[in-house]
């Protein structure tokens with residue numbers, strides 16, 4: 001990192017005069033064009049150089065803070081130099097999710113069209129609270145939701161929902177909708193109006209946003225029953241049934257079962273048809289958290305793994321996960337337009353009046369003012385086509401299969417079984433502190449800079465986890481990962 005703060009460092013400042021201060025808000029076309037060209041050059045260089053860089057640089061915290069702190073904003077600075085400064089900070093102090101050997105959290109390298117879509121959305125900046133302010137944007141998002149909902153198996157014409165900041169907000173929306181639908185008095189009188197304590201059920205391998213949601217909604221964290229999983233890491237139906245019965249007998253009020261389609265740790269899909277049937281029997285709601293796994297529905301080949309998802313009252317799916325658009329964009333899908341309207345109803349004198357046959361997003365979602373999250377997905381999907389996406393998803397799944405085979409050949413134990421590209425593997429003969437051992441193996445790989453993987457605990461057992469999700473990843477990157485974990489084990 002160089003000391004380029006305030007644009008006075010080693011960056012060559014272009015001769016093109018760029019207005020500073022207030023005049024920088026909206027410069028004339030010459031300087032504007034120069035700035036975009038500069039950004040394009042920076043992005044092009046990033047793209048060309050990324051695979052040669054360490055996936056996760058070593059962080060020097062003191063240096064990072066002092067470099068950021070040099071900006072006191074008293075003096076205007078040249079945008080070229082500031083951008084170069086920022087790029088250097090990002091390059092030196094970021095885990096590179098756009099790297100072909102980032103096998104990390106479920107954040108694929110964004111598509112180019114996704115990045116362009118994000119830029120267009122920012123530039124037009126439509127206000128998505130009210131339909132009348134952003135008819136094109138609202139209709140584009142509604143069209144996307146219908147497309148996604150139809151791929152999940154909902155009747156397209158009935159699909160309702162909203163774009164969200166991500167999966168956690170979509171799951172929150174599902175809980176609010178479920179409470180509102182189960183107990184019409186909930187919206188006005190709150191939890192104290194309910195006949196017993198509302199409780200919800202998700203597998204012990206589910207994403208723990210459920211705890212934060214229970215905290216935020218006043219249900220309380222104890223209201224989340226984390227149901228044990230079987231040896232295959234899927235929710236144990238017998239234990240679920242026993243827990244439901246016990247809770248009812250104790251006077252609690254079960255209201256929601258969550259099936260996870262692609263658990264965060266292992267990419268495993270809960271038994272969705274059985275969960276749907278059980279929820280019908282108990283007269284309670286069924287939600288599927290398919291934050292990343294749901295995107296498999298775009299591939300005719302992978303869709304089968306999601307059978308049963310269409311029976312859910314609501315579904316979470318994230319565009320910023322396997323649909324490869326920049327963060328943040330998630331979605332809540334359902335077929336209950338009226339339920340959403342009841343959950344988020346509000347009317348004010350300062351919002352524009354309703355327009356017949358349209359829905360104001362602020363009356364059917366948690367957010368009010370909102371960015372145009374759907375544009376990047378629309379653009380990316382329109383240009384790649386569903387077939388282009390299907391090809392990429394299937395390629396990820398094939399590379400993950402290849403990785404599993406290579407790991408087996410190298411003596412690793414594959415510890416989960418899924419058609420999604422989440423590969424969990426373990427040292428078959430770990431020392432007594434298996435968690436420490438696997439954490440050290442992951443750290444060693446990350447510190448080598450050659451790849452990014454993480455340790456994971458699956459049903460109490462330590463393992464390593466690699467998500468194969470970047471369109472930049474090649475078979476050579478898979479080989480490099482196997483080499484890196486083998487080296488780590490050899491030197492452990």
Ligand SMILES: Cc1ncc(COP(=O)(O)O)c(C=O)c1O
Nearest residue numbers: 166167168169207264289291318
């Ligand atoms: C299954 C699942 N649900 C929900 C979430 C939360 O999604 P987000 O981070 O987009 O809020 C995640 C994130 O990894 C997840 O894996």
